[in-house]
Amino acid sequence: MLDLTPKEVSERKALRINPLKTCQPVGAIYAALGVHNCMPHSHGSQGCCSFHRMFLTRHFKEPAIAASSSFTEGASVFGGGSNLKTAIKNIFEIYNPDIIAVHTTCLSETIGDDLVTYITDAKIPEGKIVVHTNTPSYVGSHVTGYSNMIVGLINYLSQNTGEKNGKLALFPGFVNPGDMREMKKIMTLMGVEYTMLPDTSGVMDAPMTGTYNMYPKGGTKVDDIKDLGNCELSIGLGEITSIAPAEFLEKKCKVPFQSLPLPIGVELTDQFVMSLNHFSKNEVPYALEEERGQLVDILLDSHQYTQNKKVAIYGDPDTVLGLAAFALEMGMIPKYLTTGTPGKDFEANAQALFEKFGVEDCVAKSNVDLFLLQQWIKNDGVDLLIGGTHGKFLAKAEDIPFVRAGFPILDRYVHSYLPLVGYKGGMRLAEMILSALMDRQDRDCEDEDMEMIM
């Protein structure tokens, strides 16, 4: 299917082919879904909201709610103020959330809608809340939109009352509910009291109960978001995704912060655990030590199958960097690291990783697409491909073993329930990577070389 990608790389300045990103609003909706009793609201055309809900539903296999201002010709000429006013009234009357989290779109940004004024002027029922963030689709990517919505929530809600609450504020990065559950498990094991924002576990992986709850049990409570301003410390996991909310909370509420990579693999999980240890002063419990020991044991047992294997990883910047660090721990060479999200930090962080592990001839590039990655692979191949669903066509065209990890995964089930982060996530990733490589070995080897025991 991707057979028409030419091997020769020609410079492209205008054309994006097979993108490795999507637009800000979908990230904003995902973040807002991680707030309890929250209705995400898209201030723009009908289609945006519909596409975002479709996209999230395809990834999580769950209902993804969001309302829309449903812009018309009139709204795009005279501004969307009255649409938003009507929307706020309708949403509280019928869907009755505690909070509406509004984000903008390319359209409402371009016509210059002033959300602050609209919201100030809107009739908001007693005890109900409306917040907003600006998410122009022509800036950043879905990852940026996710960060921006978290900043928006803090901006409207978090207060430093002068009374510390003894808690840790955790920004989990753009990850699945399964990852958020793992982070919470680790924090609980470390005896850390925390507020995590957002928390999509229990929302986008809600259990089947026979009834449909528009607002499932999960999600960060509004009161906890208010209280974020009284936290002792915040940790932003995913240096690119979570730096904005962590910095903003420090600026607004004087909560000091620490920025860490997504805890994928041994060392990066160690870093997270040690930060929690510094925070809580609690010893690392045996349960965690045991998991770590198991992961290391697995890597040792299996290293002959991963050593020096070349891997291409694509997706969201922090996820790719975390996966690359773990690939290096497995003795693999992360030959190509790519993300569609713009920003130079990705490349700098990747270079630091290459240098640390002393690997050569590896390339990391942000603001690129899958088309370019395929061209690179055509010119100098890899043994393994890791990323979201869209890479399956590339994997098939170039006949490369493929592991699905990251966002979006539209063609498989269960992935969002289980972690990539933490020692447990490392075990899961190791299993997926080893199975892909070893299945390929079984598939390709001569009959006489087929091994019963590997």
Next chain:
Amino acid sequence: MRNEKDILPERAQSIRFSECSGDGSGIKCEAESVSGSISQRACVYCGARVVLNPITDAFHIVHGPIGCSSYTWDIRGSLSSGDEIYRNSYSTDLRERDVIFGGEKKLIAAIDEVMAMHAPKLIFIYATCIVGVIGDDIVAVCNAAEEKYGIRVIPVKSPGFSGTKKTGYKAACNAIMSLIRPATLPVKKTIGVNILGDFNLAGEMWIIKEYLRRIGVKPIANITGDSTCEDLKKAPTAQLNLVQCAGSMTYLAKQMEEEFDIPFIKVSFFGVTDTSDSLMRIAYAIGGEEIISKTKAFIEEEKNRVIPLLNRYKKNLEGKKAAIYVGGGFKAISLIRQFEEFGIKTVMVGTQTGSKEDYALIQSLVGEDTIILDDANPAELESFMLEMGADILVGGVKERPLAYKLGVAFCDHNHERKRPLAGYQGSLNFASEINLSMNSPVWETIAIGGK
């Protein structure tokens, strides 16, 4: 009105109980969505894109920020027997700079870059929401590109806010007309038909073409499932247009009737009854003893093959209740008939873009207490499915998890269908799918835990 608490006052006119009025005139449809509603609808751009996307050898360049392009990348699972160009995603990925200084230069460069790498015959340029607002003249860019490269570069003006999905269908139809309108009209018609409004999901176009071959009717152009630029250009020579997805294609059929003098008939290949009726109507429309007798024989043969198989499902299905929420009216109508064939009663039926005529016909087909709704939102769907005790919902991607959460079976009759649901074979597949979903062992497992 029941379920009053779940219904926005503005929405009340879009929901009807069948008994209210007999002619469909009572329902409010073909209107903008209500602000604040969680509509299941998409936009103008989406409408245009889903119609044109199945043209397999076209480059579809989306002029706008990345989202519009990434969400519609390979959106509908239309299959191709040849080219795969349409399954890639091309966009100008407009950035802040472009929004401030205008995006025309970037669009021109994007076309140049496509031309440098490939030899396209046809490029569609889609204008999304902000393109009109920032004032890019995509028509001028397209004209200049046509002149420069001597290929078709067709603008599709589809800002999301400029109407409903149906407006987008029209934009797509206009683009198709622009492509197929010949310099001089063919004097003599070819004996054959165009198929309008099948998008070759799961290979359904191939089923329809096979049926036409079996009854001795030559298919000329597929519009647009599994089509190519060259095939489409042959469309004006056909003697008859078959219109399947009436919601998107009636507009095109009317234009082709006016300009090319091609009459059209509406057909549906969903369900044994509709498939047989449609084939007979095609045969009579083309005329000729041979075709008519061939068609009768073919229908007989297929009915004899599939009805006994369908009857085996009947005992599992009879007496169940179905809810339908689909894009267009015509599909809803076919589904009601198809359910009836199994002894399943349709208790709720709705569409995103149905017209007044569609709703009038729907009303004549369903029972008095059946709920009919236009442009519904999840809260309404939930409320009515539960109230009416639906056993299965037929819908699209956004409806699936909703149904499952309610413990209601589901069948995707939209972009995500994985088996063809058209024709006689499709009826069997449909029976098998709804049977599997309604009678899956998973319901037993759930029942043990709760309910």
